[in-house]
Amino acid sequence: MLVARYVSMVWIFSAGMWLLLAVALARAFRGLGDTGTHARQAAFGLLAMLLLAMPLYFRPHEEIQGGEDPGAYVNAAATFARTGHLTHTDPLLSKIPEADRAAFLYGHALFHETKDACLWVKDLHTAEIGPWFQPAYSVLLSLPLKFLPSWCALYGAPFLTLLAAVALMAVGTQMLGRRRGGALAVMFFLLNPLVLWNGRSPRAEWGAVLFFWLGLALILRAWRSPGERRIADFTFGALCMMVAPFFHITAWFGVLPVVVVLLVKTALGRRLFMLIVPILAVGLLGFLVHVEQVTDCYGLLSSLKPLMQHPTLIAVMATLLLLALLVQCRRLVPAAGPALPLADREPNCFAAALWLALLAAGLAIWVGRDAQGHLPWLPHYLVNYFSLTNLRGLALLVSRTVLLVALAGWAAWLFRRGAHADLRLGLAAALLPGLLLTGWMNNYMMESRRMLLYPAPIIALCLAALVLWFWERRGVGGRAVAAALSLFVLGAMWRGRTHLATQVDQRGLYHACAQIAAPIQRAHGWLLGEYSQLSAPLEHLFGIPTLAMDTDYHAALAPVAERAWAQLMATNPRRACFFMTPFQPPHSEYFTFTLEQRVPYRGPLLVRELGELPRRIKDQRVTLSLYRMALRSAEPAAREHLEFPHLFAPDAGNVGLRGFANLRAESWPVRGLALPAKTGVQVALAGGAPTLTGDTLYFIFNGPFFPGNPPRVHTGTDGVDQISWLYLADNWWVLRIHGPAMRLERSLRVFSPTDAVLTDVLLHRNGTTISLATAWQAKDLISKPLAPVRARWTLPSAAFTLPAPRTAEGELFLYAAAPEAVGPTMPVRVTGRGATNVPPVNFATGAPHWQIFRAAEIGFTPTNPVVTLTTDRPWRHKIPGFPPELGLLLIYAVATE
Numbered sequence: 084m085l086v087a088r089y090v091s092m093v094w095i096f097s098a099g100m101w102l103l104l105a106v107a108l109a110r111a112f113r114g115l116g117d118t119g120t121h122a123r124q125a126a127f128g129l130l131a132m133l134l135l136a137m138p139l140y141f142r143p144h145e146e147i148q149g150g151e152d153p154g155a156y157v158n159a160a161a162t163f164a165r166t167g168h169l170t171h172t173d174p175l176l177s178k179i180p181e182a183d184r185a186a187f188l189y190g191h192a193l194f195h196e197t198k199d200a201c202l203w204v205k206d207l208h209t210a211e212i213g214p215w216f217q218p219a220y221s222v223l224l225s226l227p228l229k230f231l232p233s234w235c236a237l238y239g240a241p242f243l244t245l246l247a248a249v250a251l252m253a254v255g256t257q258m259l260g261r262r263r264g265g266a267l268a269v270m271f272f273l274l275n276p277l278v279l280w281n282g283r284s285p286r287a288e289w290g291a292v293l294f295f296w297l298g299l300a301l302i303l304r305a306w307r308s309p310g311e312r313r314i315a316d317f318t319f320g321a322l323c324m325m326v327a328p329f330f331h332i333t334a335w336f337g338v339l340p341v342v343v344v345l346l347v348k349t350a351l352g353r354r355l356f357m358l359i360v361p362i363l364a365v366g367l368l369g370f371l372v373h374v375e376q377v378t379d380c381y382g383l384l385s386s387l388k389p390l391m392q393h394p395t396l397i398a399v400m401a402t403l404l405l406l407a408l409l410v411q412c413r414r415l416v417p418a419a420g421p422a423l424p425l426a427d428r429e430p431n432c433f434a435a436a437l438w439l440a441l442l443a444a445g446l447a448i449w450v451g452r453d454a455q456g457h458l459p460w461l462p463h464y465l466v467n468y469f470s471l472t473n474l475r476g477l478a479l480l481v482s483r484t485v486l487l488v489a490l491a492g493w494a495a496w497l498f499r500r501g502a503h504a505d506l507r508l509g510l511a512a513a514l515l516p517g518l519l520l521t522g523w524m525n526n527y528m529m530e531s532r533r534m535l536l537y538p539a540p541i542i543a544l545c546l547a548a549l550v551l552w553f554w555e556r557r558g559v560g561g562r563a564v565a566a567a568l569s570l571f572v573l574g575a576m577w578r579g580r581t582h583l584a585t586q587v588d589q590r591g592l593y594h595a596c597a598q599i600a601a602p603i604q605r606a607h608g609w610l611l612g613e614y615s616q617l618s619a620p621l622e623h624l625f626g627i628p629t630l631a632m633d634t635d636y637h638a639a640l641a642p643v644a645e646r647a648w649a650q651l652m653a654t655n656p657r658r659a660c661f662f663m664t665p666f667q668p669p670h671s672e673y674f675t676f677t678l679e680q681r682v683p684y685r686g687p688l689l690v691r692e693l694g695e696l697p698r699r700i701k702d703q704r705v706t707l708s709l710y711r712m713a714l715r716s717a718e719p720a721a722r723e724h725l726e727f728p729h730l731f732a733p734d735a736g737n738v739g740l741r742g743f744a745n746l747r748a749e750s751w752p753v754r755g756l757a758l759p760a761k762t763g764v765q766v767a768l769a770g771g772a773p774t775l776t777g778d779t780l781y782f783i784f785n786g787p788f789f790p791g792n793p794p795r796v797h798t799g800t801d802g803v804d805q806i807s808w809l810y811l812a813d814n815w816w817v818l819r820i821h822g823p824a825m826r827l828e829r830s831l832r833v834f835s836p837t838d839a840v841l842t843d844v845l846l847h848r849n850g851t852t853i854s855l856a857t858a859w860q861a862k863d864l865i866s867k868p869l870a871p872v873r874a875r876w877t878l879p880s881a882a883f884t885l886p887a888p889r890t891a892e893g894e895l896f897l898y899a900a901a902p903e904a905v906g907p908t909m910p911v912r913v914t915g916r917g918a919t920n921v922p923p924v925n926f927a928t929g930a931p932h933w934q935i936f937r938a939a940e941i942g943f944t945p946t947n948p949v950v951t952l953t954t955d956r957p958w959r960h961k962i963p964g965f966p967p968e969l970g971l972l973l974i975y976a977v978a979t980e
């Protein structure tokens with residue numbers, strides 16, 4: 084690629100943008116003195132407002148996960164800072180055989196080839212990684228991040244927001260002719276809940292806001308100055324405006340109307356504004372090169388093809404336009420003469436006529452919109468780029484009252500008396516398209532970033548214009564009304580929205596990732612992650628070579644990823660390799676895992692709601708577990724420091740799983756005999772009073788017991804050889820009774836210290852397990868709901884890896900449910916890998932229940948720690964989102980010794 088040929092081109096572009104910003108801000112700040120205010124007073128006032136705003140804004144949301152726009156911008160900025168390139172060869176993906184690389188890609192259907200939705204795979208054959216979204220925001224931050232810690236990327240958005248407030252102050256000062264007007268605009272801008280929420284989150288729109296409004300401020304300063312004395316202001320302003328679309332494409336909705344207004348002004352005598360033509364040409368050419376060479380995330384090239392089918396006609400029209408402008412510049416009034424004298428003499432009439440025409444056009448467009456604000460009467464290749472502003476969503480964000488007051492402020496600004504009425508009319512006409520075409524919103528917090536470029540600054544300017552109009556009335560009454568109106572507007576803005584200021588999304592996530600990253604960085608290791616969204620910051624922000632198994636979408640490719648990573652470890656035996664997961668402890672036939680550390684993370688998150696202003700805040704709770712990996716062939720299983728009973732609870736992870744479907748969370752009822760606290764209950768057994776010879780009884784309880792105070796079972800016989808208690812999971816307990824030759828009574832007395840439920844009594848004899856609870860009467864049974872637990876459907880042929888018991892007495896407990904649609908039972912063969920002649924087990928359908936298997940009998944051994952579940956009669960269903968055939972719903976698996 085063209086950009087990637089130069090070693091530090093990213094840093095050069097970043098330095099160029101910062102230099103342009105510095106010069107433009109300095110010139111815009113000097114423009115504050117044009118209103119008769121001393122520069123020192125303006126500096127002190129602006130500095131005071133920014134200092135007061137910093138405690139509000141310098142509390143950034145820690146949105147650093149992959150798969151989301153904010154995290155993509157932050158992570159890409161750190162990678163650009165580290166590599167100096169927009170594209171680079173992924174150090175680990177390039178080592179994976181090309182046929183296996185798809186197993187490490189982000190599998191969401193809305194995304195193409197990408198590892199984590201932060202950077203995209205440009206070429207899978209060469210493992211070249213680069214941006215898909217417009218990278219200007221990340222490029223801008225890359226140079227500072229080269230010298231600063233990566234966490235500083237979170238403060239990029241607050242810093243750019245405060246700089247945008249400086250630009251807006253310059254615009255307000257030029258537009259209203261008073262420094263006080265600019266200060267009011269800054270106040271209403273920075274205290275807008277919409278701005279405050281998004282000003283603490285990485286948004287590419289902030290770069291567009293800053294460069295567009297800063298460029299507009301300098302152009303307005305050149306407009307207000309007679310003659311051609313402001314060529315530097317105009318040039319830097321036009322350059323800033325041309326940079327804005329590189330941050331976000333919607334900046335063109337403001338840039339192009341501004342260009343049209345400047346061309347009209349050029350035709351009326353301001354020859355200085357003729358400079359906009361070459362600057363626009365350079366900007367458009369650069370943007371087209373950017374779209375072709377870097378990224379075309381909005382599909383512009385395909386949409387421009389119909390427009391470019393007649394290049395001769397376009398060239399002729401452009402030539403005629405340039406000739407007309409040149410002729411007008413030579414014929415009309417000298418540049419130092421009055422600009423648009425009709426508007427200066429009759430501003431109200433001129434404005435009224437202009438806005439009646441614009442209003443009629445706006446109503447016609449509004450009537451022709453569809454349900455999502457699009458304009459279906461446009462050519463098909465343009466429909467997706469034009470969407471009307473979602474006024475209902477904007478009203479929810481800032482209140483209808485504020486919108487109505489802002490509308491009155493628009494009129495107060497537009498019909499304001501005084502000089503430069505042509506400036507106000509031209510500026511209003513230039514800003515209107517962007518205001519109307521901001522776009523639709525469904526997610527009012529994530530998509531509210533669309534309101535930053537035009538609606539939020541324009542609302543602030545309009546409110547400032549109305550307050551200033553009252554302030555300039557004679558007497559104390561006008562100023563009192565202005566002050567009361569300001570307080571009223573701020574109160575209306577924040578009514579019911581204070582949580583947008585107090586809430587900090589995902590607070591503490593960066594610190595949690597830093598704790599995980601520290602041991603990997605010390606060992607100069609490689610990382611395999613089981614969740615690409617959380618693996619992204621470890622790779623980009625902390626510079627750890629990383630691959631991720633995106634198990635949410637690529638469950639079927641998990642075996643491919645495990646095998647490929649095992650080959651990578653085998654060819655790099657001296658490299659420390661780690662595994663990170665937020666899910667269940669991993670087990671694999673390829674690796675052993677030694678726990679390095681666990682980092683619990685608990686952070687708040689504002690729950691997004693479609694079509695409504697979100698108000699509910701939930702605590703995200705996740706435990707990040709880091710394991711050091713070793714190849715199983717080189718590391719004996721005994722060194723895994725395993726503890727038994729060993730619980731496997733299927734989560735969203737897929738390491739060691741084969742043939743599992745989607746995750747499901749549900750509250751399952753437990754059905755059995757009630758055991759009141761401290762009360763003995765006679766429990767009947769099926770089959771009379773059997774004599775047990777080397778057999779085992781299992782009593783399955785659900786209750787809040789303590790290890791030292793379990794229920795007591797009176798067997799009524801002396802043949803008991805061993806009694807032991809096992810805790811399985813979630814208040815599930817099992818009592819094992821083994822005897823060489825014990826004879827049971829017809830009923831046993833069970834005494835429980837707390838309220839509990841006896842769900843089953845199982846007898847294991849001659850390789851099979853049968854239930855002795857069939858003698859229980861339905862009238863004696865109760866059904867008790869349990870807390871929601873996660874479970875996963877198995878496919879007709881499924882397998883999972885679990886540490887196998889190392890003794891002949893080891894057991895495998897399965898807590899699973901079979902679908903009722905297949906009949907009263909579902910035959911399932913539960914075996915170890917390679918085991919033969921193991922008869923199927925008939926799982927009763929309906930509610931989940933426990934089944935018990937002797938590990939040695941089913942071939943589940945440390946040398947074959949894989950359990951296979953084969954269903955000969957699967958459930959054929961039509962539930963969307965699941966495979967067409969399913970077996971058991973597995974909730975827990977427990978291995979014991």
